[in-house]
Amino acid sequence: MTALIDMMGIGREAPNHRPWPRAIVGLEVWRAAAAHLAAGHYSLLALWGESDAVHMALLEEATAQIGILTLECPDRHFPSVGQVHSPALRLERTVCDLFGHEPDGIPDNRPWLDHGHWGVRHPLGAAVASPADALPYAFLPAEGEGLHQIAVGPVHAGIIEPGHFRFTANGETVVRLEERLGFAHKGIDRLLEGADLARAANLAGRISGDSTVAYGFAFARAVEAAVGIEPPLRAVWLRALMAELERLANHLGDIGAICNDASFALMQAQCAILRELVLRTADSCFGHRLMRDRILPGGVAMDLVDDSIPDLRALLAELRRRFPGLVALYDNTASLQDRTVGTGVLQPALARQYACGGFVGRASGRSFDARRRPGYPPYDDLRFDVPIFTKGDVNARVWVRIREVEQSIGLVEQILDRLPAGSVRARFDPSASKSREGAALVEGFRGDILTWVRLGAEGTVQRCHLRDPSWFQWPLLESAIEGNIVADFPLCNKSFNCSYSGHDL
Numbered sequence: 001m002t003a004l005i006d007m008m009g010i011g012r013e014a015p016n017h018r019p020w021p022r023a024i025v026g027l028e029v030w031r032a033a034a035a036h037l038a039a040g041h042y043s044l045l046a047l048w049g050e051s052d053a054v055h056m057a058l059l060e061e062a063t064a065q066i067g068i069l070t071l072e073c074p075d076r077h078f079p080s081v082g083q084v085h086s087p088a089l090r091l092e093r094t095v096c097d098l099f100g101h102e103p104d105g106i107p108d109n110r111p112w113l114d115h116g117h118w119g120v121r122h123p124l125g126a127a128v129a130s131p132a133d134a135l136p137y138a139f140l141p142a143e144g145e146g147l148h149q150i151a152v153g154p155v156h157a158g159i160i161e162p163g164h165f166r167f168t169a170n171g172e173t174v175v176r177l178e179e180r181l182g183f184a185h186k187g188i189d190r191l192l193e194g195a196d197l198a199r200a201a202n203l204a205g206r207i208s209g210d211s212t213v214a215y216g217f218a219f220a221r222a223v224e225a226a227v228g229i230e231p232p233l234r235a236v237w238l239r240a241l242m243a244e245l246e247r248l249a250n251h252l253g254d255i256g257a258i259c260n261d262a263s264f265a266l267m268q269a270q271c272a273i274l275r276e277l278v279l280r281t282a283d284s285c286f287g288h289r290l291m292r293d294r295i296l297p298g299g300v301a302m303d304l305v306d307d308s309i310p311d312l313r314a315l316l317a318e319l320r321r322r323f324p325g326l327v328a329l330y331d332n333t334a335s336l337q338d339r340t341v342g343t344g345v346l347q348p349a350l351a352r353q354y355a356c357g358g359f360v361g362r363a364s365g366r367s368f369d370a371r372r373r374p375g376y377p378p379y380d381d382l383r384f385d386v387p388i389f390t391k392g393d394v395n396a397r398v399w400v401r402i403r404e405v406e407q408s409i410g411l412v413e414q415i416l417d418r419l420p421a422g423s424v425r426a427r428f429d430p431s432a433s434k435s436r437e438g439a440a441l442v443e444g445f446r447g448d449i450l451t452w453v454r455l456g457a458e459g460t461v462q463r464c465h466l467r468d469p470s471w472f473q474w475p476l477l478e479s480a481i482e483g484n485i486v487a488d489f490p491l492c493n494k495s496f497n498c499s500y501s502g503h504d505l
Helices: 004-010 027-038 086-099 188-192 197-204 209-227 233-261 265-286 309-331 334-340 348-353 358-362 371-375 394-418 474-481 486-496 500-504
Strands: 022-025 043-050 053-060 065-072 077-079 102-104 147-152 164-170 173-180 437-443 448-455 461-467
Touching: 004 022, 004 027, 004 065, 022 027, 027 053, 027 065, 027 077, 027 086, 043 086, 043 448, 043 461, 053 448, 065 437, 086 102, 086 474, 164 486, 173 474, 173 486, 188 197, 188 461, 197 209, 197 461, 209 233, 209 437, 209 448, 209 461, 233 265, 233 309, 233 394, 233 486, 265 309, 309 394, 334 394, 334 486, 348 474, 358 394, 394 486, 474 486
Parallel strands: 022 065, 077 102
Antiparallel strands: 043 053, 053 065, 147 164, 164 173, 437 448, 448 461
């Protein structure tokens, strides 16, 4: 195995890129990196494009080393990574949709985000007019006696984002599931180009509404790396406080929603009450229930509201009083366990292959948590465990959430006990910095969010890419549902709780 740092050294180092190196490489190194991915030596963090190049972020998990490879493709072609490492397939199809770069050798060249309704093809590259009538999407065939198809979505019951699911079933047993996403595409990459930092931070926080803190955190850290500044210490700790409140609210909501999909509405009602307490406390502390637009490059937009710390301590006390009873109720309800145990199993080997993060990966034995490795402040100064389960079923994904709720309660308490005094925003001139590119990896409630940004001389965004953890979780849902009954899909789907909007860009 070639160490990632050695492979990076073969290429030409890109100047002014922080905190991890970026190397401009040739075809041979690009293909070698793909081979290392296929062999499991590296993990794929992201693959994205721009008008004249493609980029690939890699993680060497044994050392936590991260590096970005860049392949220039003036002829709009590049060797497909997906032909040997399937987690890259949808990313490469997206690069082709947006920029027109053709991945040579890709086994699936169907459009992914482009549904044929944009009016143009390759809008971020050499844009050309597209036909007025979009061709129907060619779902993959399945052969066998007695098979039938069930089409679900893209419009769903209730308040939910759009996505299409095409089931092939034998009776009630799912033989194949194929997803069709992209309905929530909103052109984030184009909107970020040329935006000033205030506008760009605003956009980043709206990529996936339930992860607005995590996206704001990741974008801010990437910009700070690019311009070479450190936010004030108090702001660093307030960011972690917001991140853990966001994690608490989402995990509590998910636990209840999963149980509701197993026809146990009592848990949903009780978890919804606790989630509402978290959101109201966030509002009293930061003036917004979701804490949107509160994290900005250089720090945070506001300090804690006066006298809000007692509200936070009261929230922790209430969670400690009520949550253990709900955990016991979940664990001791046989009808509920009958639905969640052994349902929707994601094999650990697939979780590792896809570098699947968050509760989905940790329920299938992958221990990666960006707060721990590569790590970032203030988590390197806080005590917490990363819960790991290996069964990979719905029940395991619930238990990861339960344990992470417990860990977040402890983290919030540590933050309150040690919250430093001082300012909350560092003022800086992004146009005066010599460093122009930055990257960051931040742990959201779903998993790791990667952000890469290039700033222009005037301090505006030239190019920014934000990768949601759902990119590597959506494909695994297709595997987890196989062999289960159709009626268990809502339960499996909710236990993954992938983001449509975060994925669709």
